[in-house]
Amino acid sequence: MPTRRLSSKAALRLAFKRLEGEVPTQAASMIRSMRHPRAHWVRLPVGILLVLGGIFSFLPVLGVWMLPLGLLFIAYDVPFLRRPMARFTIWIMNRWAALRRRIFGPRDGAP
Secondary structure (H helix, E strand, O other): OOHHHOOHHHHHHHHHHHHHHHOOHHHHHHHHHHOOHHHHHHHHHHHHHHHHHHHOOOOOOOOOOHHHHHHHHHHOOOHHHHHHHHHHHHHHHHHHHHHHHHHHOOOOOOO
16 A cells, blocks of 8 residues: 555554564564553654664664664654655565565565
């Protein structure tokens, strides 16, 4: 479903669902717990730390992957970031799925 037709919150929920479906189970569980309304006080600082870690991705242990994940967490609480981050996340997940299919073939049970 195109994200243009969804509300910004619904588009962001869809982006999180797509991301949770692609990462390992433990990471998906952590992301799901960060989306809980009571996690507001943890979600913003974690998002900011992830963005900072993404900026310093040239250092060991830190990586570029931290930047979009941090922005995605921040977007959950900042309304004007919701739609752009949802569209970016869904776009990148579609690209990742296409690359994975091209390299490894279709997943079991996937069309």
